[in-house]
Amino acid sequence: MRTIPIEPMDEVALRPFADLLAAPAAGPRQDHASPIENRRAGVSANLALIRSEPFAGLMPLTRLERHPQSSQAFLPLAVDSYLVVVAPDRDGRPDEAAIRAFRVPGQAGINYRAGAWHAHLMTVLAPGTFAMLVHEDGTPEDCVFAAIAPVTLSAG
Template identity: 45%
Template structure:
């Protein structure tokens, strides 16, 4: 019997339950928590916890090249000093890759596809893939820590994983 670990990762729909140990899913599914602005605006309130060791929260705009599935996952990264939130600026789905921490290195990755209206906030220190849109324009607002220090650790796999 071949006991090698499969290097293929299936892509699952993104749900709050499946993603909970890695971060928050921001979603506009269902009714808003509050109605504001003279009844003209629904507010989905406090959907993610920003977590920084120091520094401050900042909002940057990223334009990422769309990717095709299947793709080779060669590396993941994490941010030890702060959470990081990816908010798409179009209704197109994007790919979210995460991995559990196993003694300071990433374990077997998992992959999720977002639905329209979903964004993700990675907990501080969560191993994750880079921003991976599946369609143009690949434009995202990213909320993360702005401050001194690198706040970035990369892990390059000895052998790439195949996602999708």
């Protein structure tokens, strides 16, 4: 089984898959911090609360997911740190050879781009709570899963 190292957050490396949502550098508000994508007319936004479990109990990873028609934002409400696992697309599937994992501090959110392959949300040390925003209508276009060869994540 392959092991993927958990890297420190790298905003530039993450950019093809998602935007990091951090506190505004100046001023009380940062408008349009990241694009909210919805490629399906008439599909409403779903603001959900998500409880996430630590990654150690969720290994190995055996699948990735993507939301082909919508961005998906996660905003930590009570989280120390969490993991973002991404892979580029290769012929409609995740490129397993290019999977990367990043440790994100709990005061920063993430907004996956529509169609970006990613793993389910996992905290690092303790369970956490997130607000999640995605456009869904209950059809198969909401979320697509792809099985991958099992991988584990390693902090070093």
